[in-house]
Amino acid sequence: MGEQSPITVYILCFGPFLLGLLSTSSINIVTLRLVFHGMCCYSLVVIESMHRHGLWVTVGEPEEETVVIPDMPCGLEMKRGHLPSPWSLAGLVDFEGRAAKAEAEADGVVVNSFDELEAQFTEAYEKLMGKKAYNVGPLSLCEGGVQAERGNKSSIDKDKCLSWLDSHEPRSVVYVCFGTIAWLGLQKAMEIGEALKGSGRPVVWVIKPGETESWVSQFGEGLDWLVIVGWAPQVAILSHKAVGGFVTHCGWNSTLEGLCAGVPMVTWPHFAEQFINERLVVDVLKVGVRVGIEVQVRWEREMLVGREEIGLAVERVMGGGEEGEERRRRVREVGEMAKKAMEVGGSSYVNTTRLFEDVKGYVKKGNVVVENGL
Ligand SMILES: *[C@@H]1O[C@H](CO)[C@@H](O)[C@H](O)[C@H]1NC(C)=O
Ligand SMILES: *[C@@H]1O[C@H](CO)[C@@H](O)[C@H](O)[C@H]1NC(C)=O
Ligand SMILES: *[C@@H]1O[C@H](CO)[C@@H](O)[C@H](O)[C@H]1NC(C)=O
Numbered sequence: 385m386g387e388q389s390p391i392t393v394y395i396l397c398f399g400p401f402l403l404g405l406l407s408t409s410s411i412n413i414v415t416l417r418l419v420f421h422g423m424c425c426y427s428l429v430v431i432e433s434m435h436r437h438g439l440w441v442t443v444g445e446p447e448e449e450t451v452v453i454p455d456m457p458c459g460l461e462m463k464r465g466h467l468p469s470p471w472s473l474a475g476l477v478d479f480e481g482r483a484a485k486a487e488a489e490a491d492g493v494v495v496n497s498f499d500e501l502e503a504q505f506t507e508a509y510e511k512l513m514g515k516k517a518y519n520v521g522p523l524s525l526c527e528g529g530v531q532a533e534r535g536n537k538s539s540i541d542k543d544k545c546l547s548w549l550d551s552h553e554p555r556s557v558v559y560v561c562f563g564t565i566a567w568l569g570l571q572k573a574m575e576i577g578e579a580l581k582g583s584g585r586p587v588v589w590v591i592k593p594g595e596t597e598s599w600v601s602q603f604g605e606g607l608d609w610l611v612i613v614g615w616a617p618q619v620a621i622l623s624h625k626a627v628g629g630f631v632t633h634c635g636w637n638s639t640l641e642g643l644c645a646g647v648p649m650v651t652w653p654h655f656a657e658q659f660i661n662e663r664l665v666v667d668v669l670k671v672g673v674r675v676g677i678e679v680q681v682r683w684e685r686e687m688l689v690g691r692e693e694i695g696l697a698v699e700r701v702m703g704g705g706e707e708g709e710e711r712r713r714r715v716r717e718v719g720e721m722a723k724k725a726m727e728v729g730g731s732s733y734v735n736t737t738r739l740f741e742d743v744k745g746y747v748k749k750g751n752v753v754v755e756n757g758l
Contacts, residue, residue: 416743417490418518423636424497425505425517426664427657429455432512434467435484447679455512457504458668465679466659488513494739496521496640498725498732501718502664516742518735522640524619525726539614545588546620548610552586555628555712558698559621559647561590562633566654566681568595571688576631577603579694585702588627590616622647629701631675634658639665646719648672648711650697652689655680671715673700 421428433455434440447465497519499506510517549557558580562568568576573596580587586608591597597613604611618638621627622645630642631650639661642649649672651662659680665672675697676689700708725732 417486418492418494418739419487419490420494420496422496423657424640424661424664425495425502425509425519426668427636427660428493428495428517429453429505429509429512430460430462430660431468431657432509436512439464439467440469455508457508460663462659462663463678466653468656468660469680490515492516492518492739492742495519496523496636498522498722498730499735500721500725500731501643501669518739519725520732520736520739522644522722522726522732524637524641525644525722540612540616542617542620545610545612545617546624549588549621549624549626552626554625555702557586557588557624557626558583558629558631558702559588559627560631561616561618561638562652562654563635563638566633568592570596570599573600575689575691576694579691579698580609581607582691582695583698583702585628585698586610586626588612588616588621590614590618619645629698631698634661634665636661640722643669643671643715643718644722646712646716648701648708648715650675650694650701653677653680669714669718671711671718673697673704673711 423431430453433453437454439451439453445464447463449464450461451464451467453460453462492515493509493513495506495517497506498521499519502519506517506519560576560580568591573591576589577600580589581603587604588610589600589604590612591600593613597611601611601613619641622630622641627645627647629650630638630647631652632638632642634649634651634653635656635658639649643665649665651665651672652675653659653662654677659677662672662674666674676693701711702708704711724730727733
């Protein structure tokens with residue numbers, strides 16, 4: 385900055401909904417606006433395409449019907465019931481409109497992903513939006529990828545957890561976690577519990593407090609299981625060599641963390657864009673096996689797959705013969721690519737550098753740039 389008085393650089397990087405709220409107030413001082421969705425480009429293309437072509441499923445429409453997603457490079461077809469519901473169903477029409485407007489006006493999109501994973505979808509998204517998408521992830525690999533905590537404090541001592549894993553054979557443990565929001569009802573817990581018990585494999589199962597925890601804990605007694613109630617040190621668990629498979633709800637953070645760790649997945653989407661992520665994992669990357677969820681969880685219904693289906697999917701991922709070997713090889717490769725992307729000179733490193741340069745460009749032009757964080 386030389387002799388000039390120091391300039392404070394602020395970057396506005398919000399989820400589109402908050403950006404939408406802001407755009408009505410202090411927006412005249414904002415000149416560089418970046419959106420962060422917490423989704424991958426693959427899902428962003430699908431969702432943007434749904435917006436443009438009116439593919440949202442509304443109440444009463446057949447969920448079984450298949451629709452082609454027009455802007456997908458590889459010609460994706462999806463069941464309508466697997467597409468996320470619009471916010472307007474929850475009466476948030478105005479909110480949604482403002483968010484869409486804010487997104488349309490934004491200068492760029494920051495994505496927790498990396499180029500090698502989804503270059504063609506990143507390109508498709510950029511083309512669709514007419515703006516840059518900066519793939520700066522996987523963010524879970526910051527701090528060398530050994531962070532114990534993400535989002536909240538762990539409910540279990542990380543070392544205790546790791547020493548439990550240390551006492552197990554490589555790739556022998558099934559790790560089960562459905563993320564922050566999904567609710568585990570008793571019936572679902574019982575089906576999962578029986579399937580895991582039937583697999584005869586060691587298990588780490590993460591459940592939320594108040595969530596059938598007494599049933600799960602009792603059921604796990606005498607079995608080679610580690611039941612974690614609350615927040616788990618997920619990145620550390622997935623990165624441990626004892627973990628051989630990940631039963632996941634396909635939220636993007638979890639999916640990406642599984643990919644980084646090179647762990648094949650049993651995909652069990654619940655709602656939002658999780659069914660789209662499942663397609664990326666199973667059909668594009670070919671590193672997962674779907675458990676077979678056909679309908680989204682909504683308030684009034686609990687999705688159901690039986691213990692047999694769960695058991696089969698777990699077996700295919702943990703064992704699975706040659707097909708299983710192939711899947712493990714592929715996901716390890718993805719994990720290696722992820723690490724390279726974050727290294728100096730890697731694609732995410734380059735994208736992050738470019739992002740900073742673009743921000744500096746705005747400052748040079750004399751614009752004031754406003755910062756905030758989600
Ligand atoms: C998702 O991951 C990012 C980066 O690691 C983190 O900042 C964010 O809090 C995570 N979200 C949730 C819901 O854990
Ligand atoms: C984080 O932990 C606090 C305290 O245990 C809890 O109230 C909060 O809901 C947790 N947040 C998430 C995202 O799980
Ligand atoms: C991100 O990096 C890739 C690979 O180096 C490059 O092709 C792409 O243009 C970069 N994206 C941006 C927005 O700079």
